[in-house]
Amino acid sequence: xxxxxxxxxxxxxxxxxxxxxxxxxxxxxxxxxxxxxxxxxxxxxxxxxxxxxxxxxxxxxxxxxxxxxxxxxxxxxxxxxxxxxxxxxxxxxxxxxxxxxxxxxxxxxxxxxxxxxxxxxxxxxxxxxxx
Amino acid sequence: xxxxxxxxxxxxxxxxxxxxxxxxxxxxxxxxxxxxxxxxxxxxxxxxxxxxxxxxxxxxxxxxxxxxxxxxxxxxxxxxxxxxxxxxxxxxxxxxxxxxxxxxxxxxxxxxxxxxxxxxxxxxxxxx
Numbered sequence: 429x430x431x432x433x434x435x436x437x438x439x440x441x442x443x444x445x446x447x448x449x450x451x452x453x454x455x456x457x458x459x460x461x462x463x464x465x466x467x468x469x470x471x472x473x474x475x476x477x478x479x480x481x482x483x484x485x486x487x488x489x490x491x492x493x494x495x496x497x498x499x500x501x502x503x504x505x506x507x508x509x510x511x512x513x514x515x516x517x518x519x520x521x522x523x524x525x526x527x528x529x530x531x532x533x534x535x536x537x538x539x540x541x542x543x544x545x546x547x548x549x550x551x552x553x554x555x556x557x558x559x
Numbered sequence: 560x561x562x563x564x565x566x567x568x569x570x571x572x573x574x575x576x577x578x579x580x581x582x583x584x585x586x587x588x589x590x591x592x593x594x595x596x597x598x599x600x601x602x603x604x605x606x607x608x609x610x611x612x613x614x615x616x617x618x619x620x621x622x623x624x625x626x627x628x629x630x631x632x633x634x635x636x637x638x639x640x641x642x643x644x645x646x647x648x649x650x651x652x653x654x655x656x657x658x659x660x661x662x663x664x665x666x667x668x669x670x671x672x673x674x675x676x677x678x679x680x681x682x683x684x685x686x687x
Contacts, residue, residue, distance in 0.1 A: 456577070456579050456582075457581075457582075459579075459582075460579075460581075460582040460585075463582065464585075464589075467589045467593065470593065471592065471593060471596055474593070474596055474597055474600060475596065475600065477600065478599075478600030478601075478603055478604060481600075481604045481607075482603065482604060482607055485604070485607045485608060485611060486607075488611075489611045489614070489615075492615070493615075493618075496618070524633075525634075525637050527637075550608070552611055552615065552638060553615070553634070553637035553638055554615050554618070554619070554634070554637075555615075555619045555630065555633060555634050555637070
């Protein structure tokens with residue numbers, strides 16, 4: 429925003445008085461563009477959050493069902509981790525159910541906001557009566 | 560005001576601020592698009608969770624040694640849903656589980672004066 433204002437100011441003072449208004453719509457649009465870009469990035473990020481959540485849920489369900497079928501824990505963990513890049517898989521078999529938690533940290537797709545991070549997680553519990 | 564002044568004084572300032580007006584007009588539209596996509600995403604994720612819960616519950620019921628519906632109920636609760644229907648016919652088990660709509664959806668529906676329905680999912684297990 430400050431950059432845009434500076435450009436606008438310079439144009440006005442530099443141009444002859446009669447033409448002072450020329451291009452001001454264009455410049456004002458140029459100021460609006462960062463706002464529109466921010467909204468577009470936010471929309472895209474929201475979409476990717478939903479997609480990632482769906483992938484996490486899929487991975488957790490598949491892992492839980494595989495474990496209930498008695499498949500090898502190591503292989504199940506590997507497959508779940510491969511399903512979502514960077515995901516952490518936690519299996520808890522202490523209670524009456526086998527619980528699979530798959531989580532991943534995500535950051536906005538903006539270089540300046542890499543410090544901002546948020547954790548998405550999906551959890552599936554499957555009874556172990558028959559396992 | 561500036562437009563009228565500009566016409567009266569004969570200089571060419573009539574267009575100043577037009578883009579700002581357009582941008583401001585766009586903001587509600589963008590907010591609408593943003594909340595619509597947030598609601599759609601939250602609903603899709605919640606629906607998947609309910610479907611998974613139904614899936615797990617029906618498997619638990621199908622493989623329970625005694626009282627399939629009690630097993631389905633426990634499995635449904637373990638996955639954050641409640642069992643709303645469970646029937647056993649011969650070798651077939653059918654269960655329906657449900658959970659409230661996501662908080663975001665409830666809140667937005669509340670602002671619009673509505674009440675979103677619970678999300679539910681039905682699953683069946685048995686010989687093909």
